[in-house]
Amino acid sequence: MTHDKTIVYPYIPNSAPQTKAEMLRATGAKGTDDFYEDVPEKLRLRRKLNLPNPLLSEAALERHVRELLDKNETAVTHLNFLGAGCYQHHVPAVCDEVNQRGEFLTAYAGEPYDDHGRFQALFEYCSMMGDLLNMDVVNVPIYDGFQAAATAVRMASRLTGRYEALLPRTIMPGKLSKIRDYCKTDTTIRLVDTDTKTGQMDLESLQELISEETGTVYFDNPSYFGIIETQGQAISDIAHEHGALCVVGADPISLGVLTPPADYGADIVCGDIQPLGIPMNYGGGLAGFIASHDDERVVMEYPSRLFGIAPTRVPGEYGFGDVAYERTSFAIREEGKEWVGTAAALWGITAGVYLALMGPQGMADIGQSIMARARYAAMQLNKIPGVQAPLFEAPHFKEFVVNFDQAGISVAEINEALLARGIFGGKDLSHEFPHLAQSALYCVTEIHTQADIDHLARTIQEVLER
């Protein structure tokens, strides 16, 4: 096998020929092939991988990748009103700065001695989330809000010994797909109707469906359509009367102004922390949280890492470590709760930085700012002939459904026209929810100015008048 050795790779120090020869001598091997003697000849790839030619210099590599990425348009060059699970909020510079510190960025799974910093930063993230949620237990982040919801449902199934979960019919379809797959093993998913006028849960439908088989009543607040569920206490009461647990998906950025789900009876709260200082990243900047009260039975059902505070042998020194590690698959493989592995810790640290910067006043301000701007946007759109916004009569947070049925033009056509004018219009709901006909889900956050919103309304009006 000939194999060109003339290239010295900057990432591979021992690719320098003189070093390699010296090390080979020490091992007594004639060549690196000797190390693969257990790989049967039949399985050896005796040809070069057929890969694109490398860009050996950093300059050439950077140019190539940038040329690819430059084919993307962005929410910097365009005015963006898309949300639906990934949100354009302001990312504080301090969040980016901490996130890219090599000491955090390139660390992994060290002990609470050599990696004390990450243990403390994650403990603090969990602590600040706990205060936001009014709950005492918060996990080290898992992959995303979908996984958090799916795991929360299975936790509730195990805790109640009842393997049926009731979810609102208007749950985000992708999230429902994930929960259905994840619960296939042991939990049946049934859908509760929502009120056609308010979009909130239809309590009669819930009463009809709930039974002694039900272990979980789940809803998102705000819902997929941005609707604030105002019957939280009634829903959790119904769940509890039947011996079920109430699981609520929450948007953490809403909780400076909205009542935390624990206060209206939620037993487990879950969601995604992407809004807290994490860029959109084409949907690749997600991290899930699960929270509960500090009940031993519930704690023992978490699959994730839980970091706790502990004394060291030096008075006044904070130490940290894993809480109840023996419940995890790291400790007892398939006998553990679901599984634990590498997930999204650095986003947790980043979200912690965000909450530390914002403080109670910042969270109240941003919640109020988002609600006011979203409301203003709905009011402006509603003034346009043929447009109804919001479609549902309820208070909203950040997102709302806009209906264009009377405009005589489809959402797809409107969005195409908006794109041509530099605007990413709201998510087209006509495929996911055909009964809403030509409706779109618009997202407005603190980054949208009055001028942005007025521009959107003017542009939609122009498009409809065309």
Place this chain on the structure above:
Amino acid sequence: MNSTITQQRYTNGKPNLRRFHQARWDEEIIYELNRPGQRGLLVPEVEEGIEAEVGDILATLPPAMRREEPPALPEIAQPQVVRHYFRLSQENLGADLNIDVGQGTCTMKHSPKINERLIRSPQVTAVHPLQDESTTQGILELMYRFEQILKEISGMDRFSLQPAAGSAAIYTNVAIIRAYHAARGELDQRDEVITTIFSHPSNAACAKTAGFKVITLYPDENGYPDLEALKAAVSQRTAALLITNPEDIGVFNPHIEEFVRIVHEAGGLCSYDQANANGILGITRARDAGFDLCHFNLHKTFSTPHGCGGPAAGASGVSAELARFLPTPTVEFDGERYYLDHDRPDSIGKMSPFYGVTPNIVRAYAWVMALGADGLREVAETAVLNNNYLLHKMLQIPGISAPYAPGKRRIEQVRYSWQELYEETGVHSEELGIRAADFGLHYWTSHHPFVVPEPNTLEPTESYTKEDLDEYAAVLAHIAEEARSNPERVKTAPHNSTVHSIDHEPLDDPAQWAVTWRAYLRKHRIES
């Protein structure tokens, strides 16, 4: 005779051990930095025009939904927030700082800085996943190209980049296996998954989570997965084999093709855990050994930084026969444009909200493009050379051994045993590891259960020099010697770390454990 400072750093021609001391800021918990009234960040004020039209927005909330008490978050000005987190970062030993060969199975390698620059451009950070595909052609093309690269590296026919991590990819593959047997009407019958004890625990745990019974094979006397045990375990109930190769002890299973054949003959599928493929890139491929599925961890083999435990990224690869079950959507190319295919009726559905951990996909693509086919092979061969060099150095330390596969060389890592040293000194492997922190080094024992007694798993990837490996071995030799001469010094470690020996007892006591500051204050009756 006075010597120079430089000369004083050597003894008998060898460098002295590093006099490391980690940062010890004795830093407060962030709540202790609370200074009421201070602000770390201001939010854009609502314009008067909006206020005039909207009025008191919070009045639109029914009282029960309006938060009464503000969250008890700390109030801290920006400089103090920055300082706090920078201090914590200094108290954390990233791979950028240390000779990170001690976290075996984790594939700690250099994460190139150019990739950090690339993923922090707005063309990645400020792209919304639901933008019209005409505005995301760049990222879609990159994902498509990266899939072609993974196909060639593994021999598989299709990949999904959607799994958020390695274990998520294992779960994805198990879900595909379940869908495959269900489509054939055999799921009720096929309820067992076979794995090996030296495969990652997530293989067993994900199979169980997906509803399968787990059969775990133990190694034969030479440390290879036991072929006879496999034959005894396989039956009409076998849904799949989930196996790592080389296993966590660094031994390549030479009978892997036979394992696959036996499971196939019984009607099961074979899934290759290639979380760590670092030692075999360009050497041998999953599909060529007959595997139906495999997965890669982009944060291991493909260099994306480990982020204190994520964000990670997984890639699930399958044969053509299984492609219809892959998560939705897939990335496609019609010769002119790249697009997402959501119309996949047999798919297992969505494994994550969108299309995967984009920044890590960009980093991994850039890493492969910096190396090419020759470079990937150089990665594998150098990682394996480094491992065998370190093996040679480590075995010179009295009290250590490398159990199994006697006399054989290893692939990319070794699970050593300090049993002999323990019997002689009473010092456990974990204690040696904590002492290693005093020299600025990580050290890892093993997954549980400890099949290898007093285990220590080392994986020197391609990123370390000969001198780095010499230093690591010299530190462990020093600690082993210390275990004999001054065991208390080892048992009371760490001495030079950020904090001292931790009392773990409260962490397992429900009355004392505290996962949040508020729980700590409540349980320990501290006035805030």
